[in-house]
Amino acid sequence: MMVSRLRALTIQLKGSILVASEGINGMLAGAADALDEFEAAVRAMPGYATIAFKRSPCQTLPFKKMKVRRKAEIVPFGISGVDVAHGTGINVSPAQWRKLIDRDDVV
Numbered sequence: 001m002m003v004s005r006l007r008a009l010t011i012q013l014k015g016s017i018l019v020a021s022e023g024i025n026g027m028l029a030g031a032a033d034a035l036d037e038f039e040a041a042v043r044a045m046p047g048y049a050t051i052a053f054k055r056s057p058c059q060t061l062p063f064k065k066m067k068v069r070r071k072a073e074i075v076p077f078g079i080s081g082v083d084v085a086h087g088t089g090i091n092v093s094p095a096q097w098r099k100l101i102d103r104d105d106v107v
Contacts, residue, residue, distance in 0.1 A: 006068045009041050014063035020074045024051075029063050 002019050010017070012034040017026030024042075028035060039053050092100060100106055 003068050003070050005045075006042075007066075009038050010066045010068065013038060014061055014066050016063070016066075017068045018071050018074050019068065020071045022074055024048075025074045026068075027063075029058065029061050 002024070006017055006019065006024070010028065013028045013030035015026060015028035015030075017024060017028070028038065035055070042048050042051060
């Protein structure tokens with residue numbers, strides 16, 4: 001359902017959007033008003049009001065077509081049983097992170 005909705009919202013745009021259980025991620029290009037409309041429509045969807053949108057100007061269109069695809073994971077871990085959408089990991093401070101990655105038993 002999300003894929004078909006995003007496809008309908010991107011008719012005037014070019015780029016790529018991935019849809020997975022943890023959310024959506026993509027890169028789009030097009031006219032500023034079409035990008036504004038897309039952003040407003042996504043922010044109006046339940047759960048996406050605070051989604052981050054970043055913009056950078058370009059002189060030439062960087063994409064030839066629009067692709068919206070469903071994936072099992074946006075960034076594949078390749079580890080079964082890990083559910084990144086529901087926070088199965090642990091949160092650590094930057095100082096704890098440095099200590100963690102300095103350990104010999106951590107990859």
